[in-house]
Amino acid sequence: MSEQEYEVGVGPWQGEWPADARYDEELLAAGDRRNVVDHYRYWSLEAIKADLDTQRHGFHVAIENWQHDFNIGSIVRTANAFNAAGVHVIGRKRWNRRGAMVTDRYLDVHHHETVAGFASWASDNALPIVAVDTLPDAVPVEQRALPEACVLLFGQEGPGLSPEAVAAADSAVVIRQFGSTRSLNAAAAAAIVMHEWVRVHAQGA
Structure with missing residues (x-):
């Protein structure tokens, strides 16, 4: 398998960018290689933390x-x-x-x-x-x-x-x-x- 197939995450966003303030323009342009679940792909760090804050356990x-x-x-x-x-x-x-x-x-x-x-x-x-x-x-x-x-x-x-x-x-x-x-x-x-x-x-x- 090629080295590309082992890369973590996703590459640059394909198609029209989402009109959602949670998305990070740098990540949309360059790709998101962070260790985050798919639901949070391309989201800014601040947006991810804010969403997690609404679901914190006790x-x-x-x-x-x-x-x-x-x-x-x-x-x-x-x-x-x-x-x-x-x-x-x-x-x-x-x-x-x-x-x-x-x-x-x-x-x-x-x-x-x-x-x-x-x-x-x-x-x-x-x-x-x-x-x-x-x-x-x-x-x-x-x-x-x-x-x-x-x-x-x-x-x-x-x-x-x-x-x-x-x-x-x-x-x-x-x-x-x-x-x-x-x-x-x-x-x-x-x-x-x-x-x-x-x-x-x-x-x-």
């Missing part, structure tokens, strides 16, 4: 970032895939965006300097915090329906959630495992739990 995702965790980018990308209401980075403001593959532009990423500040935000917005970690009192995620409106809180790769984050959580869930490793990769765990929320609350969406 869960937010929060990640502690005390050690510059490289998983954050992948978690943001997954949060975009499941159209999370928002992403919250707790601790260091800077995080490695390479893993996000520019998906951070399609949803709101908030920063909280401390766990206390994040917990205050969640309380002000009436959002229960669900900790995801191998905690003694954690319930297997498939055995406890996640709240429709909530924040899913993930810790650092390795140490997991900080004691402050555990104390701030309203409940805790765990992903059952059957091998020898103690914990899953943080990005993989986030994807599983987000999908569980979608399985319960977004069937048929």
